[in-house]
Amino acid sequence: MNNPDVQPLTDTLHIPQPEEELPHPMEEFLRTERLPHIWCSTCGIGTVITAFITGLQKSGLEREKVAVVSGIGCSGRAAGYLRLDSFHSTHGRAIPFATGLALGNPELKLVVISGDGDIIAIGGNHFIHAARRNINLSIICINNFNYAMTGGQAGPTTPIEANASTAPYGCYEFPFNLPHLAESSGAVYVARWTSLHIRRLTNSISEALLKPGFSFIEVISPCPTLYARRNRLGTGLDLMRFYHDNAKIKHGTDTRKLDIEYQDEIIVGKFLDKDKPTFLEKRDDFLKSKLGDKFVPYMGPKA
Amino acid sequence: MIEIDEEYCKGCSICIDFCPLEVLEISDKINRKGYYPPVPTYEEKCIGCRFCELLCPEFSIMVINE
Ligand SMILES: Cc1ncc(C[n+]2csc(CCOP(=O)(O)OP(=O)(O)O)c2C)c(N)n1
Ligand code: SF4
Ligand code: SF4
Ligand code: SF4
Ligand SMILES: [Mg+2]
Numbered sequence: 001m002n003n004p005d006v007q008p009l010t011d012t013l014h015i016p017q018p019e020e021e022l023p024h025p026m027e028e029f030l031r032t033e034r035l036p037h038i039w040c041s042t043c044g045i046g047t048v049i050t051a052f053i054t055g056l057q058k059s060g061l062e063r064e065k066v067a068v069v070s071g072i073g074c075s076g077r078a079a080g081y082l083r084l085d086s087f088h089s090t091h092g093r094a095i096p097f098a099t100g101l102a103l104g105n106p107e108l109k110l111v112v113i114s115g116d117g118d119i120i121a122i123g124g125n126h127f128i129h130a131a132r133r134n135i136n137l138s139i140i141c142i143n144n145f146n147y148a149m150t151g152g153q154a155g156p157t158t159p160i161e162a163n164a165s166t167a168p169y170g171c172y173e174f175p176f177n178l179p180h181l182a183e184s185s186g187a188v189y190v191a192r193w194t195s196l197h198i199r200r201l202t203n204s205i206s207e208a209l210l211k212p213g214f215s216f217i218e219v220i221s222p223c224p225t226l227y228a229r230r231n232r233l234g235t236g237l238d239l240m241r242f243y244h245d246n247a248k249i250k251h252g253t254d255t256r257k258l259d260i261e262y263q264d265e266i267i268v269g270k271f272l273d274k275d276k277p278t279f280l281e282k283r284d285d286f287l288k289s290k291l292g293d294k295f296v297p298y299m300g301p302k303a
Numbered sequence: 304m305i306e307i308d309e310e311y312c313k314g315c316s317i318c319i320d321f322c323p324l325e326v327l328e329i330s331d332k333i334n335r336k337g338y339y340p341p342v343p344t345y346e347e348k349c350i351g352c353r354f355c356e357l358l359c360p361e362f363s364i365m366v367i368n369e
Pocket of ligand 4: 307311312315340358359
């Protein structure tokens with residue numbers, strides 16, 4: 001506190017009573033009893049949660065038809081704050097857990113919200129195979145370019161030159177280009193936004209939720225406490241300003257051209273939106289063609 | 304109308320910086336956690352675009368459009 005004259009707000013604060021309170025638009029889908037959340041000041045993850053809730057509201061999907069699965073990490077805490085069926089799985093295993101739910105209950109739309117390390121490093125193999133099979137999953141990958149929760153280690157998205165606790169002279173490994181990885185593995189919908197592109201991100205999320213099959217949205221998001229601090233990039237606000245000045249919207253860009261260089265232009269947009277039978281559609285059609293009437297498709301737990 | 308839950312705010316200033324009409328300012332009072340929340344000093348300029356509400360990482364702003 002640099003000004004000794006300031007009075008704590010709480011002494012004078014008029015705390016509204018429940019009956020006079022209007023609900024916050026996000027409240028319907030938040031476990032408000034757990035707020036304030038654990039994320040650091042100026043971290044972008046909370047904004048991505050808002051985008052998810054707004055995108056879900058916009059999609060018109062019923063709460064009962066949607067479930068969210070997260071892995072481990074700061075981003076992986078997402079599932080724990082959402083007031084709908086949600087599960088905080090083990091590190092890297094959000095996609096297999098969600099795949100099980102999607103196959104066991106084909107009526108559900110499964111959403112995986114988790115970090116770059118969780119989905120692409122330890123969970124990378126699950127990612128490519130779920131995409132290959134076109135499982136009915138929407139993946140929202142919060143990319144803060146490092147393993148934040150465990151202390152800012154370098155991972156498969158850390159740009160060359162960026163400093164990390166395991167790359168004190170800068171990272172020298174080639175990072176993955178996530179939209180290209182998703183497309184070449186078989187995804188039907190691929191987009192990238194930053195947490196500043198809140199309205200476009202929200203639109204993409206609602207489109208992805210309504211899209212049958214494997215959809216992938218990468219969200220570049222500030223981690224002020226580790227990534228930005230180690231690289232002297234300022235606060236999350238400074239990174240949001242950086243996105244404002246350096247993110248270029250180029251829909252339909254060939255995903256091979258979407259590499260991210262350290263503190264350079266970030267191409268964002270919707271890159272892919274195509275139709276392809278989902279895993280279950282393909283399985284049922286295929287087995288029906290082989291077995292004819294002997295084949296009885298599984299219709300879910302209620303059938 | 305802008306409603307701010309000062310106690311949820313973590314003082315990131317994102318709402319203040321990205322409001323297209325510079326409606327918000329940093330308060331000179333701190334909250335229980337030691338952060339300076341925003342105040343809608345120029346509320347009459349607000350166009351109700353909800354950008355502040357959507358960008359706030361803490362769910363602490365609500366824009367009420369009559
Ligand atoms: C099997 C296993 N290995 C390692 C860890 C330690 N661990 C926890 S979170 C994490 C990385 C998280 O990175 P990311 O998914 O990018 O999330 P962020 O914290 O950056 O949001 C690691 C390696 C673990 N919990 N379990
Ligand atoms: S360590 Fe980084 S990613 Fe984790 S909550 Fe803090 S700012 Fe966000
Ligand atoms: S609703 Fe829009 S104009 Fe009004 S304070 Fe928020 S960002 Fe500014
Ligand atoms: S965006 Fe939210 S947390 Fe950040 S200063 Fe504004 S009200 Fe506070
Ligand atoms: Mg990460």
